[in-house]
Amino acid sequence: MSVQDTDIPAARPVDWRDPRILARIRRRHARDGWLKAAGLVALLIAFALLAILVGSLVYRGHSAFTQTMVTLQVHVDPKKVKPERLRRGKYDDMVEAALLSHFPEVRSRADRRKLTKILSKGARLALRDRVTADPALIGQTVTISVPVSDPFDQLNKGLIGRSTPEERRIVDDRAIAWFDRLAEKGLISRPFNTALFLEADSRFPELAGLAGAIRGSAYALLVCFLISFPVGIAAAIYLEEFAPRNRFVDIVEVNINNLAAVPSVVFGLLALAVFLGWFGLPRSAPLVGGMTLALMTLPTIIIATRAAVKAVPPSIREAALGIGASETQVVFSHVLPLAMPGILTGTIIGLAQALGETAPLLLIGMNAFITEPPGGVLDPATALPTQIYIWADSPERGFVSRTAAAICVLLLFLVTMNALAVILRRRFERRW
Amino acid sequence: MTMLQPDEAETETEAPTAELKMTARDVDVFYGTNHAIKSISVDIPDKTVTAFIGPSGCGKTTFLRCLNRMNDTIRNCRVTGEIRLDGEDIYGRDIDPVQLRARVGMVFQKPNPFPKSIYDNVAYGPRIHGLAGTRAELDEIVERALTRAALWQEVRDRLDAPGTGLSGGQQQRLCIARAIATAPEVLLMDEPCSALDLIATAQIEELIDELRESYSVVIVTHSMQQAARVSQKTAFFHLGVLVEYGETSRMFTNPSDQRTQDYITGRFG
């Protein structure tokens, strides 16, 4: 401060060309290079792992997106189906007859039964639906494509090798010959597997679809959103804006943060005890699933909302208070709109987590075998991850590719939701 | 702590004994156990610019924020003493801070327009206080406030544009327009030019000088030159105490307290 402070000796001049200094600089630059390289390698490893995961799923699952069909000319025999009892007709007889007509040389009962194994159990359902929709078809001949059974579907997709010794194959040489005859006649086709998305679960892989699981997941997520979004925001706003600073509130805060780290299976047990045990809500219902998922999503939404609310600049709050806005007006006309992008992002990420959650849903019975898509939140249903769990557990070969396909569908939903989060954030941030 | 009455410098030619708008008596402010403001008594005359100066952390902003009860929003903040607006105790039971803040407007250090349109920024106050019955009335209030804030000419064609898109000086004038849209009696300004450049500062200072005709203005500033330029009364705060209060022209040529002297001549070490 003082004026006389000029007697300090000047610093010794530094020789920046000194070899020791130069070597030091080189070492520092080398370290920078190493750090960058390590980061890049880590990134590449992560990327490669992701690529392997997605690649193997697509490789294993892609065949499930198509289905082998056989096209048959079926005579709808008036003796076997009565117009007044359309759903009770002997459709399997008619479809089998249409198939057998291509193989007049096969006569023995055993052989004929073996031949008809080419057809899926669902073949008759396809015919039934056609006739039910249009009873005028009775007495006429219709051309219809019906799914083949799982072993022949696998054979057609090359998943069962013809070079494998016959005794280790599920289809023997004769059956292959029959199937090839059909193929030669141009009756075998492989269109996109719409059943995968339109049908519910089935014991037969060629008939099993994800419709029930997708709808069950959608209901569960809807319930989860309707509960966790308003409750989460309300709790976060109270904690951020109104809560007094005391021990009780501190404990609440710590517990919310801990709640986010509780293993999901614990929530499942809780739901089993409370929702099913005490409240007596139905098992396997998306309502219960959604409530359970809401318990898990709540902490995520509360934490995200609090962070977003905290990030609203205090100057905006002061500006509003300064012209006489009440606390409610400050929250609803300034803080919440500004925090909304962050809140929505957090919510969607929380919901995406909930979408992929399996363990709690298993505990409340959403892994039941249900062949009908749920009609409401109280109907029994499965969810996407539990459906994957069920299929992965099934012995039939056809479920292997379907499991992979279902995982692909689930991942697709997750990616879509995350993309939505990004888009929402961008859109809202640009507005301000 | 002695109070220096304004009549001590009655030889001054300007501002012939303006009426008192606000009076503070023995105001203490505590943040928890920290005694931030110590027994401050000050009179704020009407239609006059009063400047609060002092080193950082001297309590001038804290005291300013007592005048419209902005300190209520700070946890652990306790205000004792008596502050009156037109003779009415603003910490009294029958005064609602929400209404008080419409009567005692505030402009902040950093321009802080809402991320809304220019129109909505100015209309916000009148809307929440229900000052306009019809859209036409609201339009008129907005235009008047923007005109008084010397911003109307610049923004009349883009009232729907976001307020955050204006330049720093324009934003601050928008904030002033927003504050005066609720027809306040007192305007508090907390270092309103600290984030602005020279030209914008000069425009705001010119504006403050014009606002003096209608409002009682209290301005906290770090710049002594600014205090000297815009104010008629100056109060010097130091370590939570009001050291000296008097006519600005006297404070800057011949302050009576050594601490004031040291501060305004740049001698604090």
Place this chain on the structure above:
Amino acid sequence: MGPHIVSAFDKELMAIHAKIAEMGGLAEELLSQALEAVEKRDPGLAEQVIQRDKRLDRLEMEVDELTVKVMALRQPMAQDLRFLVAALKISSTLERIGDLAKNIARRGIYLSQARRVNLSASIVRMGQRTLEQLTEVLDAYSSRDTALAVAVWRRDVEIDELYNSLFREVLTYMMEDPRMIGLGSQLLFIAKNLERIGDHTTHIAELVYYVVEGEPLGDDRPKGEPLALDGLTD
């Protein structure tokens, strides 16, 4: 009074103070040399005074420049502002004192060629009083001693009275002996110059008071009676 946070400001103020001090010293010296030249009838010394006054003029300009620069760059307040304003005024006052001393020296050259009169002694006595006043006011300035400044300010009346009596004396001589008129009027001018220097000294005293106290000294200074000529002529 502590140092400024910006030490360069202090250095500049000190530089101005040093220049004023130099001007004061020089003005004192010029006055005393001029008086000596008158007393000893030394035209060489008088010539020296005339030459050295140029240095005083230059110093005044330097003080002006420095002061304006400091005002523009530092925006001084309160005491500093008063110091700088006073510096401007004191420097110009000292410069004028220098001019008056120069004028006395010029007249000294004339007197050295004229015949010796014993009136010169009275002039020199008045000059010594004025010089003392100047020295004291400069001391008051350096030591910020307002009491001393006020004392100088009050004592100026003595110089006024000395001037009045000298005036009467010279006038009487001139009435008695018309050959004395040329010489007498030179003496009167010297006396008048000294009286003016005395006034400038009180002005400096007022400025010292203003710098330290922040208020003007006021205008009720005791002054000598205005001189009535009619009392002498009859």
